[in-house]
Amino acid sequence: MFSRWNSLGKVVARRSGKMVYETVKSRCRNTRSAAWKTSAAIFALAMPCATFAQSSVTLFGTLDAGFAFLTNSGGTRNSVIKAQSTNIYLNSVRLTGKEDLGGGLQAIFGLSMLFDPYTGASLFNRLFGWTSYVGLSNENNKVVMGRLWGPLYDVTVHFDPLWGSPVSLWAMDAGGVSIPDNAIRYTRTDGPMHEDLLYSFGSNSVDAPLNGVAGGGSKSKEFSASIDYTTTSLELAAIYDNVRGPLQAGQYELGLFVPSLVPVAPTTAGRAERIVVAARYTFEKTSLFAGYRRLRTVAGNEVENSNLYWAGLNQHFTPSLLANIGVYHQRVNSIDARPTLVALQIQYFLSKSTALYATVGKVWNTADSNMGLSYATSTTLGVGQFGASVGMYHLF
The missing domain is CATH 2.40.160.10 (Porin)
Known part of the structure; x- marks a missing residue:
């Protein structure tokens, strides 16, 4: 996060975990006293005032880190x-x-x-x-x-x-x-x-x-x-x-x-x-x-x-305390590929922006599928997978 003046603006508000920046209008006001020097200087200073006077920028994001346990990893x-x-x-x-x-x-x-x-x-x-x-x-x-x-x-x-x-x-x-x-x-x-x-x-x-x-x-x-x-x-x-x-x-x-x-x-x-x-x-x-x-x-x-x-x-x-549960089932028409995924997610909020969490999930495969518990994992054909994770996230 920025907390000082920069070339675009200054912090004017911070609400709901978001920091809002607005154009530094005072730059235009402070330079007007020198405008008498040349008409070119007046033109150069007036342009950024008109261009940026109504602009605003919001910076925000998420951080999520933890540890995970996974069975049948990497097709083994x-x-x-x-x-x-x-x-x-x-x-x-x-x-x-x-x-x-x-x-x-x-x-x-x-x-x-x-x-x-x-x-x-x-x-x-x-x-x-x-x-x-x-x-x-x-x-x-x-x-x-x-x-x-x-x-x-x-x-x-x-x-x-x-x-x-x-x-x-x-x-x-x-x-x-x-x-x-x-x-x-x-x-x-x-x-x-x-x-x-x-x-x-x-x-x-x-x-x-x-x-x-x-x-x-x-x-x-x-x-x-x-x-x-x-x-x-x-x-x-x-x-x-x-x-x-x-x-x-x-x-x-x-x-x-x-x-x-x-x-x-x-x-x-x-x-x-x-x-x-x-x-x-x-x-x-x-x-x-x-x-x-x-x-x-x-x-x-x-x-x-x-x-x-x-x-x-x-x-x-x-x-x-928030609990989320999801059940997902997919069927490929022509072959025996019918994976099913069930997952439970628990979140405990320490504040509006910070939470601890735990997730457990299980995927079942049939003869022609090797779906893993997430998009980044897979198993051997017909083999399921169990996983769990714990961690925390922060919204800023």
Whole structure:
């Protein structure tokens, strides 16, 4: 966090764990007394005053670190205990800002990076690998361009009882964490209704497609559309997402837990089509979740379909104690690949920004699947996995 004056601004407020910066307007006022020297000096000083007078920037993020135990690790029968971050939250530093352009119109931007707190290394081989965007917004409309969260990502986080943590819906479908490059997204708000459209001209310009070379994903196009209905108690969402071209492992998904379905090489004819519906209902101290995802993939001459179902709840027992439970089941139509994941997450809040947590989970596989407890793990065919983690997180 910054706590002193800098070239852009000073700290003017700190609330809800966020630090807000505004432009140093006094720079303009203090220099006006010298404006008589030359008309050029007046012009040079007036420009930054007009440009930055209505700007603000917010810096915030998350830190999550702990330890984990895992059975049948790395496709073996061995168990491991290790330091592990991101057990609930992705470790991130985020910067967002806006400028009032008048008439209710704002310029907006955002930069977000992910990192490993144990090593300090950035993730995704990018400086701002989570999001980087610029755009315009008013009361009912927003348009942003850059590397963006897709509507699928919104569902993975908001309609998942385990908050889109690694042991959650993300483990069952890594393609749900859709963050395409070269994208433009439009959002419309009409009371409780929200409509989204996203198009990517090249969904991944850095990483290699499945069994491909780095940058091959720049030829992939992604289209996504969603609609959701949101009130204080009931939330409903429906999403359609279609990726065409060389597919990333997460976009294809099936190859992550069904080795027999891994394509020999990527192809421009590859396709991953997802249809998702989800619901969330909140009453008093309880939230209930349910969802369904249909995935159709094309890789070479292979066409596969899978169905994913999930349900769960969040229960606040006290203001300091929260329990989350999720149950996830997926079925690949043509083969015996039917993994099931069950996980329980307990959080104890030390403050509004800091919590201790414990997570336990178990995944069961059938003959043709080797799904692990998280998106980053796998087992041998037909073998399940048990895991547990403890740690803490802080929101700033």
